[in-house]
Amino acid sequence: MDKPFDPNGWRYGDREDVLRQVEERFSKDPVLCTELEEALIIGGGKAFGLRLCALVARSDQRLCVPPWRFVDAVSQMDLAREDLPIAEVLGELARDRDVIVRSSEPDEDWGNPASGTAQSTVSASTPLALAMAFGRASRDASSVVVQRIAPGIGVVVDVVWSELLRRPIVRTKTGRMMRDTEGRIHYTSGTWDVEGLSRIWDPDSGEPLLPTHAGTQLTGDADRIPTGEIAYALARGLRACDIAFGVQFEVVVHPDEPDVWNLVQMRPSPGAVRSAMPAAPDTTILAVSPGTSHACDVRAPMIPVTPRDALDAMHFASGVEKPELVERMTGRILLWENIPTSEDYWIAAVSALSSAGVIGHITRGVMLINTTHGMILRGQRSRNRSWDDINRRAAVVGVDTQAFETLHKLAKHTRTTVRIVSDGVVAHVSIPPPVSRR
Numbered sequence: 001m002d003k004p005f006d007p008n009g010w011r012y013g014d015r016e017d018v019l020r021q022v023e024e025r026f027s028k029d030p031v032l033c034t035e036l037e038e039a040l041i042i043g044g045g046k047a048f049g050l051r052l053c054a055l056v057a058r059s060d061q062r063l064c065v066p067p068w069r070f071v072d073a074v075s076q077m078d079l080a081r082e083d084l085p086i087a088e089v090l091g092e093l094a095r096d097r098d099v100i101v102r103s104s105e106p107d108e109d110w111g112n113p114a115s116g117t118a119q120s121t122v123s124a125s126t127p128l129a130l131a132m133a134f135g136r137a138s139r140d141a142s143s144v145v146v147q148r149i150a151p152g153i154g155v156v157v158d159v160v161w162s163e164l165l166r167r168p169i170v171r172t173k174t175g176r177m178m179r180d181t182e183g184r185i186h187y188t189s190g191t192w193d194v195e196g197l198s199r200i201w202d203p204d205s206g207e208p209l210l211p212t213h214a215g216t217q218l219t220g221d222a223d224r225i226p227t228g229e230i231a232y233a234l235a236r237g238l239r240a241c242d243i244a245f246g247v248q249f250e251v252v253v254h255p256d257e258p259d260v261w262n263l264v265q266m267r268p269s270p271g272a273v274r275s276a277m278p279a280a281p282d283t284t285i286l287a288v289s290p291g292t293s294h295a296c297d298v299r300a301p302m303i304p305v306t307p308r309d310a311l312d313a314m315h316f317a318s319g320v321e322k323p324e325l326v327e328r329m330t331g332r333i334l335l336w337e338n339i340p341t342s343e344d345y346w347i348a349a350v351s352a353l354s355s356a357g358v359i360g361h362i363t364r365g366v367m368l369i370n371t372t373h374g375m376i377l378r379g380q381r382s383r384n385r386s387w388d389d390i391n392r393r394a395a396v397v398g399v400d401t402q403a404f405e406t407l408h409k410l411a412k413h414t415r416t417t418v419r420i421v422s423d424g425v426v427a428h429v430s431i432p433p434p435v436s437r438r
Contacts, residue, residue, distance in 0.1 A: 003161040003168075004161060004168040004244060005159050005160050005161050005168045005203075005235075005238070005244065005245065005246045005247065006160075006161050006244070006245055006246055007160045007161060007245075007246035007269035007273055007274045007275065007424060007425075008246075008269075008274055008275075009244060009245025009246060009268075009269075010110075010245040010246070010268035010269070012110075012111060012112060012113045012268070012271075013111060014107065014111060015040065015041075015106045015107060015111060017111070018040060018048075018107075018110050018111050019037055019040065019041075022036050022037055022040070023037075025242070025243070026242075028242075032055070035051065036048060036051060036052070039051040040106065040110070041106075042070065043070035043104055043143070043145065044070070044103075044104030044105050044106050044108055044143050044145070045104055045105060045106065045107060045108030045109040045110045045111065045112075045267075046102050046103070046104035046108060046109065046145040046265070047068075047070045047104050047145055048109075048110055049109055049110070049265060049266040049267055050065060050068055050145065050147075050263075050264075050265075050266070052241075052243075052266050053065045053249075053263040053264075053265075053266045055241050056234065056237035056238060056240075056241055056243075056263065056266070057237065057263055058237070058240070059233065059236055059237035059240045059241075060233040060236070060237060060261075062229075062233065062259050062260060062261050063233060063234075063237065063261050063263060064260065064261065064262055064263070065262070065263050065264075066147055066148045066149070066150045066262050066264060067147070067148045068145055068146065068147035068148070069145070069146050069147075070104065070143065070144075070145055070146075071143070071144050071145070071146050098148075098149040099146050099147060099148055099149060100146070100147050100148075100149055100264075101144050101145075101146055102144060102145045102146075102147065102265075103143070103144055103145075104143050104144055104145045105143060109265075109267035109268075110267065110268065113270055113271030113274070114270070114271060147264065150252040150254075150262035150264060151187065151252075151254055152187055152252045152253050152254035152255065152257075152262070153174060153175045153176065153177055153187050153188070153189070153196075153224070153225055153252065153253055153254070153255065154174075154175045154187070154188065154189020154190055154191055154250060154251070154252050155172055155173065155174045155175070155189075155190055155225060155227060155230065155250070155251045155252070155253065156172070156173045156189075156190035156191055156248065156249070156250055156371035157170060157171070157172050157227075157230065157231065157234055157248065157249040157250075157251055158170065158171040158172075158246070158247075158248050158269065158273055158371070158425055159203060159231075159234055159235050159238060159246065159247045159248075159249070160246035160247070160248075160269050160273060160424075160425055161246060162423055162425050162426050163275055163423035164288075164421070164422070164423045164426045164427075164428055165200075165209070165426055168203050168235070169200050169201065169202070169203065169209060169425065169426070170200070170201040170202075170203045170231035170232075170234070170235055171198070171199070171200050171201075171290050171371075171425050171426075172190075172197075172198070172199050172201065172227040172230070172231055173190030173196060173197070173198050173290075173369060173371040174190055174196040174197045174223075174225055174227060175187060175188035175189040175190050175191075175193045175196050176188045176193060176195065176196050177224065177255055189250070189252075190371050191250060191371065194215055194366055194367060194368060194369055195214075195215030195366075196214075196215065197212050197213070197214055197223060197227075198212070198213040198214075198289075198290040198291050198366050198369060198371075198398075199212050199213070199227060199228075199290065200290050200425075200426065201227070201228050201231035201232070203231060203232065203235030203236075204232075204235070205232065206228040206229055206231055206232030207228065208228065210288055210289075210290065210426075211400055213289055213290055213291050213365070213366050213398060213399075213400055214365055214366065215365050215366050215367070215398075224255040224258065225253045225255070225258065226253075226258055226259075230251060230253075230261055233261070234247075234249055234251075245268055245269070246268060246269030246273070246274075247266060247267070247268060247269065248266070248267050248268070248269055248270060248273070249263060249265065249266050250263075250264050250265035250266075251263055251264070252264055272294060272370040272424070273295075273370055273424040273425050274295065274424055275295035275422075275423045275424040283430075283433075284430055284431040285428050285429070285430045286403055286406055286407060286410075286418070286429050286430055286431065287397075287399040287400070287403035287404075287406075287407070287427075287428070287429040288426065288427070288428055289366075289397055289398060289399050289400070289403075289426070289427050289429075290366075290369070290425065290426055290427075291365075291366030291367075291368075291369050291397060291398030291399070291427070292369065292370065292395075292396075292397050292422040292424070292425065292426065292427035293368045293369070293370055293395060293396035293397070293422075294370055294395070294422065294424065295422050295423055295424040296395040296420060296421070296422050297419070297420075297421045297422075298333070298359050298360050298394075298395050298419070298420050298421075299333075299417060299418065299419040299420075299432050300331055300332050300333045300359050300360060300417065300418070301331075301332055301333070301415055301416065301417050301418075302332065302333045302334075302335055302362070302407070302410070302411050302416050302417070302418045303328070303329070303332050303333075303334060303335065303411060304334075304335045304337060304408060304411045304412060305334050305335060305336050305337065309325065309329075310336075310349070312325045313325065313349035313352070313353055314345050314348070314349050316349070316352050316353070316356075317345070317348040317349045317351070317352035317353075318348075326353075326356045326357070329353060329356070329357070329358050330356060330357035330358065331357055331358075331359060332358060332359070332360075333358075333359060333360035333361070333362065333395075333418055333420065334353070334358055334360070334361050334362070335362050335404075335407055335408060335411050336361060336362065336363045336364070336367075337364060337404075337408060346367065347367075347368075350368075350394070350396065351393075353394075354393035354394035355393055358394055359393075359394050359395065360394055360395040360396070360397075360420050361394060361395070361396045361397075362397055362398075362399060362404075362407060362418075362420070362429060363396070363397075363398045363399070363404075364398070364399065364401060364404040365398050365400075365401075366398030367396065367398055368396040368398070369398070370424070395420045395422065395427075397420055397422065397427040397429060399429060403429070407429065416431065417431070417432065418430065418431060418432075419431070419432045
C-alpha cells in the first residue's frame with residue numbers, strides 16, 4: 001500500500017548514506033542536487049534542512065525562511081574579535097537584530113533520528129555575546145548555523161502517515177503567547193511547551209480531522225495561529241518538491257503577523273514519531289488523541305489516581321518508600337485526574353512509578369507529547385530528564401475532557417482493562433476484546 005509521507009521513508013545513516021538519498025530523490029534537478037550536497041557537506045544538517053525549507057517555501061508566498069548563515073570554527077573565532085565588524089561576517093542578517101545560534105553537525109537531523117540532542121542559544125549581535133553563544137554551541141558541535149530571530153509562537157508540524165488513521169495527516173503543536181506579572185509578553189514553542197494546542201489536520205484541505213486537544217493547565221493565548229492553513233501549505237509544498245517521506249517542521253508565527261510563516265527547521269520524521277507496528281485498533285475505541293508520548297501497544301487494568309495517591313507518588317519520587325502504592329499500581333494503567341500543580345513534580349512521579357512497574361498513564365489534557373525536542377519541559381533541562389527516561393518504561397496519552405469522563409466512570413465502577421495503542425502521532429484508548437481461553 002502506498003503511504004504518502006511515510007515516517008519511515010527516510011533512511012537515517014552516515015553522511016554517505018544521506019548523500020546517496022539526495023542523489024536518489026533529487027536527481028531530476030542536477031543543479032539542486034549539487035546545491036543540497038554542498039549544503040550538507042559544508043554546512044551540516046541544519047544548513048541542509050534550511051536549504052530544503054527554502055525549496056518548500058516557494059509554493060506559498062506566506063512561507064519564508066529567515067536569513068541565515070553557516071559559520072565554521074575559524075569564522076567563530078573571527079566573530080569574537082572586537083576589531084571585526086559583525087556585518088562583515090554575518091551580513092545583514094544580524095544588523096540590529098538578535099540571532100539564534102544552532103549546532104549543525106554533518107549527521108544532525110538527517111543522519112540521526114534523535115531530536116533535541118543539542119541546545120540552541122539566542123544571542124545579541126555583538127562580538128562578546130556571539131563568542132559566548134558559540135562557546136555554548138561548541139560543547140555539542142564544532143559547526144553552527146546563525147539565523148536571524150523570528151519572534152513569535154513556535155509551532156511543531158508533523159506531515160506524516162498515520163497507521164492508526166490509515167491516511168496521511170498533519171499534526172500541529174503550538175506554543176503560546178503569555179504575559180508575566182509586569183505585563184511583558186513572552187512566546188513559547190511546541191518544541192518544549194506541552195501546554196499549547198495539539199491538532200490533527202487533513203493535508204488535502206487543511207480541515208480538522210480530530211477535536212483540538214489542549215494542555216492540562218492551559219493559560220495564555222494558544223489559538224491565534226492559522227495552523228490549518230499552515231498544515232495545508234506545507235503538505236502542498238512538500239508534494240511540489242516530490243518529497244514523499246514524513247517530515248517535521250518548526251514554524252514561528254507572530255500573532256500580529258498571522259500570514260507570515262517563518263520556517264526555521266526541517267528534518268525527516270524523527271525517531272520519536274516512527275512506528276513499525278501494524279496497529280490493529282479495537283472496535284470499542286473510547287478516545288483518539290494526538291497527545292501521545294511514543295509508539296506503543298500496552299493493555300492492563302485501569303485504576304484512577306486519588307488525591308492521596310498523587311501525594312504518595314510525589315513522596316515516592318523523592319525517595320520515600322511506598323510499598324503499598326507500588327504493589328497496587330504495578331502492571332496497571334493509571335488515570336490521572338489529580339495532577340500535582342507543578343508539572344515537574346508530576347513528571348518526576350510518572351518517571352518513578354514507571355520505573356516501579358506502571359505501564360501506562362492517561363491524563364485529562366496533554367501532559368507529554370513527542371513534539372518536544374528531547375526534553376519534556378524547559379524546567380527539566382536542569383535535571384537532565386529526557387524523554388527516554390519515561391518512554392522506555394511506560395506509555396503516556398492525553399485525552400479530551402469528554403473521553404476522560406467516560407474513562408473515569410469506567411475506572412470508578414468496574415475493573416476495566418484498557419489498551420493504549422499509538423503509531424507515534426495518534427493514540428487510541430480502547431477496550432480490547434476478552435482473551436479467549438481454550
